[in-house]
Amino acid sequence: MLDFVANHEATAVKIQLLGELAGIDTLSTAATLQLLAARDSLDLPRGCEIVLDLELIEDLSALFDPPSRTERAILALEARAASTPNHRPTALEVSLMTGEAHRFKELGGWFGFLDEQGMLTPEEYRVWTQHRDFLVHLEHGAYTRSYKLVTLQVLIGADALTSGLPLSELAEGALWLMNRHPRLVADYGNAKTDTAGWLAHWKRNPVAAWTNPGARGEAFFAADETWFRPTFQIDDAQVDTFTDMTNELVEYLLHRYLARSDGGRS
Incomplete structure (x- = not known):
């Protein structure tokens, strides 16, 4: 049996030992303690159990450095x-x-x-390993306006992320989507919104950005005079999972973008 009657250095060792028993061996002491307290069940050796007095958790946590961003x-x-x-x-x-x-x-x-x-899931793992470059680029791209994310939303909404859309349909869908959200309307400001003017505006901005090879030397999308399409190939069996994973990131990124824009454009 392990107890917590000791100085805080010895207590830290005991908490880490409990964490190792539970398969939690890579976190800080404070994070390990919180995770042990939060879990309803732990993967412990047969005949072992961990019982924590919840009234002491806050006091014990205060003895150690707070959890890191990743641990949080x-x-x-x-x-x-x-x-x-x-x-x-x-x-x-x-x-x-x-x-x-x-x-x-x-x-x-x-x-x-x-x-x-x-x-x-196994399906998500296969998509992640095969299309990691795109997913990481999407998650960590620079977004001074919402245009690139809105472009992906239109493709996803039309079930066309892996096949593409006519540029006219893409631009029309983007304007419709942005007009539904007052804070996105501010992104296009005084841009012309007639059919021809808006199409030209959309080509100059997110279409040009998504089709620019940049430092990678290869763009994730391509466009001709009439069509916008991905340059990557997705197996038919992976289309739904890839689309769901992309949509998950787009929703997160749009929320972060709008949260930043509330405090000023970044």
Whole structure:
């Protein structure tokens, strides 16, 4: 039996030992303590159990450095998963719980983080490994306006993310979508919104941005005079999962964009 009667250095060792027993061996002491307290069930050796006095959790946590940003995301992920057992928490849900933007680029983005936590389905894992470059680029791109994200929303709404759309339909859908959201209307300001003027505006902005190879040397989308389409190939069996994963990031990124714009354009 392990107790917490000791100085805080010895207590930290005991908490980490409990974490190792429960398979939590990569987190800080404070995060390990919170996770042990939050979990209804733990993967322990047969005949072992961990019982924590919840009244002491706050006092013990105050002895140690606070959880890191990544650890706060793990704690939020665990809490959300526990409250909705048949639903994998989304990027937006966890961000709303922590009040922070995600910083997982070195892990392969949000889905790389989920993979480390063992929370990707086999289908999501295959999509992530095969299309990691696109998903990481999307998650960590620069968005001074909402246009690139709105473009993806229109494609997703038309079930055309992997096949593309006529440029005229893409531009029309984007204007309709933006006009439904007052804070997005501010992005296009005094741009012409007649059919020809808006199409030209959309070509000059998100279409040009998405079709620019940039530092990668290869763009994720291509356009000719009439059509906008992806340059990547998606297996038919992966289309739905790829679309859902892209949509999850777009929803998160649009929320972050609007949250930033509330305090000034960034």
